[in-house]
Amino acid sequence: MNSQERRPSGSPQPASSEEGTRDLSSTHVTHVREDVALAGRCANVHLPTGRTCTLPVRHPGSCNFVGPGDADNVAVH
Numbered sequence: 001m002n003s004q005e006r007r008p009s010g011s012p013q014p015a016s017s018e019e020g021t022r023d024l025s026s027t028h029v030t031h032v033r034e035d036v037a038l039a040g041r042c043a044n045v046h047l048p049t050g051r052t053c054t055l056p057v058r059h060p061g062s063c064n065f066v067g068p069g070d071a072d073n074v075a076v077h
């Protein structure tokens, strides 16, 4: 009966909730493995796979992600 009593003007305008979808580049969200970073490596972690970049820190080009075993080889223990 009174299900529509809170409609102000009848123009259904979706709220401005489309902000926050600007991060289309997957390289924005990164995680760094500290024990690998302490070894002077890039140490970026590819979150979807859990792999770690073992290239030198500030290396040119894109990261080379390796598995946990290889990352442990260069990590500081």
Ligand SMILES: [Zn+2]
Pocket: 042, 043, 044, 053, 054, 055, 059, 062, 063, 064
């Ligand atoms: Zn890297």
